[in-house]
């Protein structure tokens with residue numbers, strides 16, 4: 001296959017082409033990227049209800065633990081845990097927490113805190129312990145003069161020796177003497193060092209893995225988790241800010257309670273620290289299994305979005321801008337993109353086009369004319385002027401490949417944001433798209449799935465004038481409790497078990513080789529089984545991206561319109577067989593890099609095996 005790049009008629013690429021879509025799904029937030037190590041820290045609910053449980057806790061010593069709903073820690077956090085000693089002379093009674101299916105105990109500093117109510121004059125013993133043996137990795141005495149009628153915050157720092165595995169607990173105990181009545185506890189919290197050292201920040205290793213593939217934007221907070229299942233549980237920005245004891249949390253859409261410790265400010269700090277363009281998703285008034293807010297009641301929710309934007313962008317002289325300053329961020333953030341709702345062709349239907357999207361868009365545009373407003377579906381009629389429209393696709397490999405040319409023929413009257421896409425199932429005989437109900441899903445993304453994503457992504461890149469941003473979804477999966485597979489990164493409490501999927505490496509390959517102008521390419525064959533696109537860079541180089549989907553090993557030659565370009569580097573991504581996958585401690589994907597020198601005929605040449613994606617970077 002001979003590919004010749006033209007120096008004319010290119011399209012400028014988008015500076016935010018490869019990015020992140022994040023919502024709390026698969027314990028991607030609580031128990032994932034949010035670095036809090038204590039599960040159920042404030043008894044905010046269970047499953048997707050607000051009913052509290054003692055999940056992750058056990059009594060220690062001669063004590064009984066129970067939920068109490070009559071002694072709220074704060075108006076937001078109504079449920080607390082009571083620890084009642086069985087006898088007045090019991091020593092070292094209390095509780096332990098098993099963390100999010102383990103606690104990673106390393107030779108580093110952990111900062112913790114907990115609130116206590118009840119009469120106690122003594123010390124709490126706080127320990128990081130093995131869950132299997134009596135081994136204690138760190139222990140501290142925390143002095144207390146807790147009183148019956150007020151909640152007292154206790155703080156501590158632990159510096160343990162490293163534990164050999166993550167089957168560990170945080171244990172807090174006290175002597176019954178003088179506190180026979182029992183003590184009440186809530187907001188039991190423990191953080192390891194975080195990404196960029198932020199208080200209440202992100203789990204370092206997971207954030208660093210995301211950072212490594214060089215994403216350029218963050219779409220948040222959903223996804224379905226923005227929407228909520230039923231009233232009043234859509235994501236509410238103002239309930240995710242400020243002190244943790246003022247954040248009520250909510251039953252998330254994905255079957256577990258969200259603490260909202262990872263809230264709006266933390267999302268913005270994540271954007272700051274990873275240099276990501278925020279794409280803020282706002283609620284459009286559709287609950288997933290509940291009612292739809294009617295037109296005459298929308299004004300309240302639109303005003304709420306304007307309040308949120310004032311909080312993020314307003315000067316400190318505005319009411320919400322001043323609130324942001326009080327929370328430690330006097331400098332306004334900049335929001336350039338707002339998406340209205342999520343997949344509203346699915347839930348919203350006709351009302352989205354008819355008045356919902358226009359009402360939100362018009363109000364935001366009046367206040368912030370610079371903003372790009374994104375519709376959550378391409379099925380908007382009439383197509384709104386200047387808006388981007390969000391297209392999602394989860395499917396099978398053959399289907400992705402069949403969509404290679406889709407954007408070539410797309411209506412050019414609006415830019416496209418591919419806000420979510422991923423391979424989810426193997427091909428079925430006869431081809432076609434996914435079967436949702438009860439269909440078999442891949443646990444991890446596979447080689448053939450990744451190649452099909454590459455073909456689809458190359459199709460997007462060729463249409464740089466149209467497709468302005470794209471994100472694989474979902475990005476994170478806690479292997480101990482998840483609702484959706486496959487995902488970009490799978491993990492447990494143990495960083496040694498993190499699996500970077502084959503699709504992760506594809507995102508990395510494409511994101512780190514993103515040209516500034518996509519150029520036309522002429523060839524001596526049609527697309528299929530090879531699919532390609534080429535771009536130039538600002539420093540005089542060129543990239544060829546090419547995938548081989550169910551072909552044979554093929555020699556590819558590549559010519560660029562510049563005699564001074566003589567050196568190249570070929571990076572390939574593949575794996576041993578079509579269903580190879582990367583799972584914990586078993587990375588099968590193969591990433592290779594080698595130099596390619598221009599031949600005497602003026603061409604760069606290399607062999608591209610089947611089920612391989614490659615980037616040739618020449619300069």
Ligand code: AHR
Nearest residue numbers: 223224225342343473474
């Ligand atoms: O990414 C998982 C889910 O898929 C998202 O929450 C939703 O937008 C889509 O249907």
